């Protein structure tokens with residue numbers, strides 16, 4: 001939309017459909033938890049951004065797509081017809097289909113739920129987070145810092161069947177995170193598969209853990225939309241795209257962000273850097289498809305892990321398999337965050 005604001009596409013009516021008026025920056029979630037950013041500072045007002053870009057904004061979630069008739073159905077029952085469709089709907093959270101999502105269990109995806117979920121759980125006596133990914137580590141660590149600073153010394157427990165960030169980091173770096181979280185007073189149950197959840201109890205193989213509130217922050221999973229719409233997907237159910245960001249079978253459908261993968265691309269390696277790169281390729285290729293015939297190839301990227309934000313001005317960065325912990329990695333991360341806000 002920023003690109004459209006600078007270079008409008010003449011004679012094209014563009015509609016943005018999104019279930020919330022706001023788009024949140026997950027990179028700033030730790031800052032929100034620690035009261036360094038307000039709710040307004042970590043989100044973009046899509047209605048306003050759309051207006052500035054000459055785009056129509058429509059509140060709604062796309063439920064299914066008919067690529068043959070070129071129709072999209074929203075959860076509110078509205079049918080939208082299109083000549084060209086561009087999809088960037090992020091991911092959902094795995095395991096939610098097997099978990100009874102009661103009023104005490106929260107998720108952060110779609111991520112417009114984030115501030116409401118955090119505000120609902122931050123004061124809980126016994127707080128449990130499940131997950132071993134970046135979101136679970138950063139949210140857990142920042143919440144623990146906030147709770148300690150606000151005199152809440154009750155337990156915060158992190159449970160996961162996997163090692164922390166083991167898909168992204170070396171065993172040394174993963175062990176360092178375990179050490180740092182333990183020093184912060186977080187109770188870790190790693191390698192523990194959740195057997196069942198009964199009322200406010202989590203059943204692990206050897207013990208039961210009581211919770212007042214729980215944040216379900218497991219790994220990303222593909223939205224159901226693609227399978228339901230019979231669009232081409234990879235083995236994890238994410239939309240399959242070519243390096244032009246188009247779906248091969250339906251070149252009038254484009255996909256970007258975490259929900260769309262190129263064959264052979266590492267899953268979940270999307271980041272704010274890829275968003276900027278993909279945004280420019282998407283603009284050129286949509287314009288090319290609609291008239292100019294010009295196009296660009298998206299060449300992917302080398303996944304880069306930004307420093308982790310661990311609360312109370314502490315961060316962790318990994319360079320050449322060595323870990324660096326303290327204020328400097330935290331400051332590096334703040335620089336990245338500032339760059340993100342500028343874009």
Ligand SMILES: Cc1cc2nc3c(=O)[nH]c(=O)nc-3n(C[C@H](O)[C@H](O)[C@H](O)COP(=O)(O)OP(=O)(O)OC[C@H]3O[C@@H](n4cnc5c(N)ncnc54)[C@H](O)[C@@H]3O)c2cc1C
Pocket residue numbers: 017018019020022023024025026027029030060061062063088089090091110111112134135136138139225256257258259270271272273275306
């Ligand atoms: C705590 C945390 C910290 C992170 N830190 C970093 C970091 O430091 N650096 C980094 O590079 N990455 C980081 N990431 C990852 C990065 O932010 C995500 O990969 C990125 O947000 C994905 O962008 P996206 O556009 O694919 O999806 P999203 O940002 O999730 O946007 C998807 C949009 O689609 C909307 N939507 C969903 N379903 C539908 C539907 N059916 N119809 C219409 N609209 C729909 C949603 O409401 C949302 O507005 C972090 C993630 C988390 C959770």
